[in-house]
Amino acid sequence: MRQIVLDTETTGLEPGQGDRVIEVAAVELVNLLPTGLVFHKLVDPERDIPAEATRVHGFTSADLAGKPRFAEIAAEMLEFLGDAPIIAHNAPFDFGFLDAELHRCGHPRLDRGRMVDSLMLAKDRYPGMPNSLDALCRRLSVDNSMRSSHNAILDCRLLAQVYLELMGGKQPGLELASAGLSGGPILAVVESVEWVSQPIIVPVDRMAAHTAFVTAKVKDALWLKAPFGDGI
Incomplete structure (x- = not known):
């Protein structure tokens, strides 16, 4: 803008x-x-x-x-x-x-x-x-x-x-989709956090890697169960 x-x-x-x-x-x-x-x-x-x-x-x-x-x-x-x-x-x-x-x-x-x-x-x-x-x-x-x-x-x-x-603050300069992270399609957009003045976009491969890491380390994670749905 x-x-x-x-x-x-x-x-x-x-x-x-x-x-x-x-x-x-x-x-x-x-x-x-x-x-x-x-x-x-x-x-x-x-x-x-x-x-x-x-x-x-x-x-x-x-x-x-x-x-x-x-x-x-x-x-x-x-x-x-x-x-x-x-x-x-x-x-x-x-x-x-x-x-x-x-x-x-x-x-x-x-x-x-x-x-x-x-x-x-x-x-x-x-x-x-x-x-x-x-x-x-x-x-x-x-x-x-x-x-x-x-x-x-x-x-x-x-x-x-x-x-x-x-x-x-400096958050608008922290774009996760730049410098090597922008090659894949976008999975998530975060808009509701108070200090985020612009959406943060996360590529599919990074989100998938994060989900695999969390599920391997944290057993029976509450956020993977109903009523939360299939993930964050």
Whole structure:
């Protein structure tokens, strides 16, 4: 499944009061893992950058002089996003700014049905605890030592790791059907275990070998008897 991790930096907090996007970054995930494809643009906001905003992300007006305006990057950004779900931390903030920018240059707003708010996921998993990106990195052992200020592309890469952990850790990378195990037909699909975020597929020969081993070692196994049926 293709998903996009997205982050923006802005001149302030209120798009309705004239604040603008100054940086857009997006990282492609497939099956929860980064593919290496990224979208990253600095943007001329066509206005000043308040000092308090600079203290957050480090950008000044001089840094963005000569950069493209949002209207000049909008089509490329939308092409990269495609129709994939979009993951962002406090996603309504990023969607609100992008919607304002897209509307300003004549593009449709983003479909809110595509929005995945990792902040809400974190609050559901860790109620009553700090759930900022930095707090989640510390809790989930994601190295954020290089994050001295907000930076959209760095934050996307950190959030991609945090999101993987929120969705079940490294299990999606453990595919039993790969690297020599995928030659036979599939026998079983495990979907009901809480921490498994993707089905685990087991080839017939491996399941048969496991069943033979168990029945040889364990006599009168309960799971081989009624009402359990003929096996697991």
